[in-house]
Amino acid sequence: MPKAKIYVTFKDGVLDPQGTTVKRALDKMGYKNIEEVMIGKYIEVQIKGTDKKQIEKEIDEICDKLLANPNIEKYTFKVE
Amino acid sequence: MPKAKIYVTFKDGVLDPQGTTVKRALDKMGYKNIEEVMIGKYIEVQIKGTDKKQIEKEIDEICDKLLANPNIEKYTFKVE
């Protein structure tokens, strides 16, 4: 069955409280090379269908409507 | 600067309440083709360094120690 891999990340300029905290924790743990951490979502969707175009359209739709909040997040995906 | 892309997902057999709930929501919204949803984390780390091996080692370490919960999660990553 086709699988969509979806990546949801924060838009530029949106503060990422989790990323900031993890970065600070890593600092404290002695990982001095880490410059920046961004924590987003990785979503895998198993989807029925054979028409890749159609599937991509559907995935794009559910990302836009539900999986990401366009006010603060952006997304990319690939269908395999 | 090198960037590591990290994917954290649940180990097989571990309950994913978020995924199940989102799947149910999509059902209700009329997306009947969606068979399964898994929600994990996607993390981007900007890291200083030139030695790819070394960077990979460091990323692996922070995944294991901090970014993933080895009791229930697994991870993969790639350094770009």
Add this chain to the structure above:
Amino acid sequence: MKFGIIVFPGSNCDRDCLWAVEEMKQKGEFVWHDSKSVANYDALILPGGFSYGDYLRSGAIARFARVMDSVKTFADKGKPVIGICNGFQILLEAGLLPGAMLTNKTLKFICKYVNLSVENNTSPFTNKCEKGQILRVPIAHKEGNYFCDDTLLETLLANKQVAFRYCDEKGKINAETNPNGAVYNIAGITNKKGNVLGLMPHPERAMKETLGSTDGKIIFESVISYLKKR
């Protein structure tokens, strides 16, 4: 007056809101999220809780509940809608209010009494308050870190949409009195028209001296007075 209280499967302040409405000697009714109409209410409350476990993002799934279309129509007619905590998050996700909610800067759930400064006393929800009045009301949330960009903030200010800001007991507003990292210490906003309020603090928990404060009442009093005049 008749208040409709929208109940999602994971709402958990629905009963508290009903109780608060009844404490104010008003009628209240639960409205199941699958309902088609909310037309026969004078005001709506979207209560706190975890509508769908708050999985994915708080309020993200709730926004698609069937009742939300009629909530929009209700709001478009200029009738008062209050979203408390999770209700606020739902209104944001549904686009009834501008902006978005991020995880608290501490990454932790915070439940405690805070002080709010009333920024605007012309809305249906604050008309009984003095401007700058300080209200003691509890918060209880993990995702209450209100976010908007500078442009939106300017718009909010220009339209007097900021209803409440976190302050200390003397009214001082600064980073220290900001419990969750919200932009501009924002605790509550209204829509442009002023008839939709979203706020993170729980006025329904501050209705009685024995619960720690009666300051929540003034928000309900304001709505009731507004409805009477309408």
Add this chain to the structure above:
Amino acid sequence: MGKYDIEITKKIIAEHGFKDNEYENILKIMGRVPTYVELGIFSAMWSEHCSYKHSKHLLKKFPTKGKYILQGPGENAGIVDSGTKMAVAFKIESHNHPSAVEPFQGAATGIGGILRDVFTMGARPIACLDSLRFGNIKTKKTQHLFAGVVDGIGAYGNCVGIPTIAGETIFEDVYEDNCLVNAMAIGLVDKNKIAKGIAKGVGNPVIYIGSTTGRDGIHGATFASVELTEATKEKRSSVQVADPFMEKLLLEATLELIEKKLVVGIQDMGAAGLTSSSTEMSYRGGVGMEIDIDKVPKREKGMNAYEVMLSESQERMLMVATKGKEKAVEKVLTKWGLHAVVIGKVIKKQNVVIKEGGKIVADMPVEPVTDSNHKLFPRKNQIGVKPKYLKDINIKNADIKTPENLEATFKTLVASQNIACKNMVWEEYDHMVQTNTIVLPGSDAAVIDMKGTDVMIATSVDCNGRYTYLDPFRGGAIAVCESARNVACSGAEPAALTNCLNYGSPENKEIFWQFEQSLAGMRLAAKALKTPVTGGNVSFYNESPSGPIYPTPVIGMIGFIKDKKKRYATQFFKTAGDRIVLLGKNKDEIGASEYLKVIHGLIKGPVPEIEMKEEIALQKTLREGIKKGIIKSAHDISDGGLSIALAESCISGKLHGKKILGAYVEVRHAIREDSLLFGETQSRAIVSVSEDKLEALKKIADKHNLTIMEIGKVGGDSLIIKTAKEKMPYVEKINMKLLEIENLWMNGVKQYVG
């Protein structure tokens, strides 16, 4: 039989952890070699965790009857009468081992389990309490466990909408590798609508509700019955992940089903999952059950009957409904987004019959699997032997030097881990949802209002494991007294208790002695205070390679304030000018104290004496004084002694939005200065009254034969304590600004956990 007809070898028997002649008994019960599935069921049901084989005979000795008791031990939760239409269901349970392995999910699922125990009775949960024990907060490991556990408890209770209103948080080295996470839940149930975990009515459908069954937690009950080593951690099959939203759906649906009288019997699938729920429900109803494994909703492909029966996946319920009402049941469940899956039926033969692929894979009599009175049911009549460590356990006061600078001692103590404020814990919990929390965390007991009645419920969880270690009998008695005393400080009458008994391995005779003795102490106190035991939980095998934990019998106490005026007290001072009064007698006791541990580095006895007569006199005085509106604040003296109790009375009001208020105190005494300021002599409390009520208070105390002494006055911005021996002049021992004390107290723990 069946496709998993694995040959039962010696090795397989050994792997199931059977001891002594248990396997021989199985052969006698079955009259044949058991199937693999049957063996698994026996192993789970006969594990310590489910069978209580080491403890049952001692638990039976607890007082269990009294004027308030509607449901004693034996059901999913105990129930007490509040005198209103609604009764109070409550229970405590441990989730120690899962939390040690995976703190967030372990603690979260612990809350889930205890909530289900309460709502399966038809009770709507109104509060949770948590009793937590970790190693030293200064270690990375403890900080990690602490953060995860607190986060997990909060995430779960907050989502379901149950306020977590009280608890305790204790740090002692012995818990470093074996933290304790005990959770208690309280619910309200209509007296006429109490549901039970019972199967009745041959032919009635057996319905499965909730989350899917996965491979998680297989043999959890057995796992809870072994010591924690690296090897057992590895062996642990995948961790259970909490789904609080599912719990919320189950809660609402269950209550609606019960309300609509669609339930014959219902029970959650807790320890040993489908196995224990099916056998226990059958046993209570004197019937049997047939279950078709193929119908059970599974999360993973290829799961067999053995795995399905032993899975401990969370958020699942088993219910028996009346035949013909399936549609009505389905309707309620659909409303909540759930499904009713009929997986079997009630049968006459008192056996549990498990089918898979059309074949019978288990067919076993219910009684010997479940009933501890059955002659073949395992029991271990262990006899304890007094531990060797107790030989030289007591110090002589004379060997301990009183510190020169008592103010410095006070400073160290007020910032020490077990005394410092725990607000960062309860602030992660929604403790106000449901708008009934009258006394928020940060006072001796939490008080919850029962709206629309003249009744309020006061509750507290307590235990001092160090006391129980140093003197199991007294420790047990004190645990009961302290929880009752905390409840009395709010003005309530203690009504009943639930207990979570956390110990090391019962196979160790010395540990078993701790168990016997502490239970004897608890019995004594519970009888004297008229607080029967309505149930609880035993958690043995709390050991790691570094040794056993302190014997830790955690008491969860429920009390009532019944009064039209609903008068209650909190621990902090109210008004400048009020008089400060010490209730109870000061004794020369420094043994077992926080002071002895923190300042002198000694974990030594003697544990303070406990005299039930004095304890009862104190509690009666507190209650009467509060009810009559005389006592304005009441705080019992516990960890850290008199000086700490005074300090807390001054500063803790700030957490409740009140001003902090200083105190000027002068105490005459005939004991050591350190005993007076830091000793933990029992049955004492600090109260405050307005000046004109002093006489009235004295009268009440006299009536109950309680020692009472006016020691000072509320006011100012400092805590000043002066002491004097007999006729000598007063000497100032402590004089500190409250802001400084508050700073130390608020940051003692916070500095390590941010």
